[in-house]
Amino acid sequence: MTFDALIARGQRIEPRDDMPEGYRKTLVRQIAQHAHSEIIGMQPEGEWITRAPSLRRKAILFAKVQDEAGHGLYLYSAAETLGVDRAELTELLLQGRQKYSSIFNYPTLSFADVGVIGWFVDGAAICNQVPLCRSSYGPYARAMVRICKEESFHQRQGYELLLRMMSGTEAQRADVQDAVDRWWWPSLMMFGPPDDDSPNTAQSMAWGIKRHSNDELRQRFVDMTVPQAEKLGVTLPDPELRWNEERGHHDFGRPDFDELKRVISGDGPCNEQRMARRRQAHEDGAWVRAAAAAHAAKHRAQQGR
Numbered sequence: 001m002t003f004d005a006l007i008a009r010g011q012r013i014e015p016r017d018d019m020p021e022g023y024r025k026t027l028v029r030q031i032a033q034h035a036h037s038e039i040i041g042m043q044p045e046g047e048w049i050t051r052a053p054s055l056r057r058k059a060i061l062f063a064k065v066q067d068e069a070g071h072g073l074y075l076y077s078a079a080e081t082l083g084v085d086r087a088e089l090t091e092l093l094l095q096g097r098q099k100y101s102s103i104f105n106y107p108t109l110s111f112a113d114v115g116v117i118g119w120f121v122d123g124a125a126i127c128n129q130v131p132l133c134r135s136s137y138g139p140y141a142r143a144m145v146r147i148c149k150e151e152s153f154h155q156r157q158g159y160e161l162l163l164r165m166m167s168g169t170e171a172q173r174a175d176v177q178d179a180v181d182r183w184w185w186p187s188l189m190m191f192g193p194p195d196d197d198s199p200n201t202a203q204s205m206a207w208g209i210k211r212h213s214n215d216e217l218r219q220r221f222v223d224m225t226v227p228q229a230e231k232l233g234v235t236l237p238d239p240e241l242r243w244n245e246e247r248g249h250h251d252f253g254r255p256d257f258d259e260l261k262r263v264i265s266g267d268g269p270c271n272e273q274r275m276a277r278r279r280q281a282h283e284d285g286a287w288v289r290a291a292a293a294a295h296a297a298k299h300r301a302q303q304g305r
């Protein structure tokens with residue numbers, strides 16, 4: 001069956017199927033950006049592992065940050081089925097020729113940020129990624145199934161942490177509200193530019209790579225989060241936020257998309273720090289890659305291949 005026929009029937013495209021070059025390139029771009037985000041996304045919360053307030057919180061945070069590394073690896077593997085190499089993708093990131101999510105360029109100032117990242121950032125990731133489990137490219141869609149299960153745990157651990165802090169002292173409640181104020185708008189920006197300024201959405205939806213537009217998913221996230229904020233007892237920092245009976249959705253203010261553009265182009269509060277750390281980790285890991293390659297070569301030689 002041809003590519004167009006498979007897409008029209010809602011069937012999966014697999015690595016050996018014929019596919020237009022644009023489809024392949026779009027997938028490599030999106031999957032690589034997603035993989036880089038998972039790996040760089042280990043940094044903001046990773047900074048809190050040594051400072052977690054209890055052994056229980058440390059163990060949870062450790063597991064969560066480790067999961068992000070695993071997500072990056074599944075995603076790089078999915079990208080490799082499209083004929084690219086993980087080393088090549090990492091090089092493109094380090095040269096600034098591929099992106100990672102804007103959200104990871106903001107600082108984590110208190111332990112409440114760990115909870116709010118779980119609640120907002122992983123919550124936004126779930127909104128964005130559950131539909132990607134039905135993405136038209138098989139290896140990407142299958143990687144997303146496991147990733148979403150883990151993201152769901154991440155979101156709950158964040159919310160549970162915040163519930164706990166909200167039943168603590170006045171200072172703890174203030175830390176939670178402060179973190180909510182700082183992370184709300186950047187989390188809405190994670191969904192990307194508005195639909196009328198999103199160059200890739202129409203084609204990606206026609207190909208079934210994306211199943212919903214950026215604005216649809218942003219709306220879904222707001223609708224999901226408002227009742228959770230009420231239950232938690234925090235205020236979302238948007239005076240325009242209100243239920244619209246007619247639309248059956250919440251109205252909300254417009255995120256500062258100029259800020260999103262600035263952060264994506266390298267001018268966010270932590271871009272330099274994140275990239276410097278990523279570069280350093282890559283250099284520090286050179287001996288591990290060399291040892292793994294030498295081991296694989298020895299293994300192949302022993303097997304006479």
Ligand code: 3HC
Nearest residue numbers: 034037100101102121125189190191192198199200201264
């Ligand atoms: N951060 C950085 N770049 C962004 C962005 C963001 N929040 N939103 C959009 N962009 C970039 C796009 O990549 C594109 O640039 P490019 O053409 O050079 O790649 C440009 O801005 C225009 O945006 P479009 O809306 O046209 O781009 P897309 O159709 O690709 O939509 C997207 C953007 C919604 C982010 C889509 O790529 C997507 O759904 N990606 C998969 C999910 C993903 O990457 N999530 C990263 C979040 S991190 C995460 O999930 C980790 C978890 O542990 C929390």
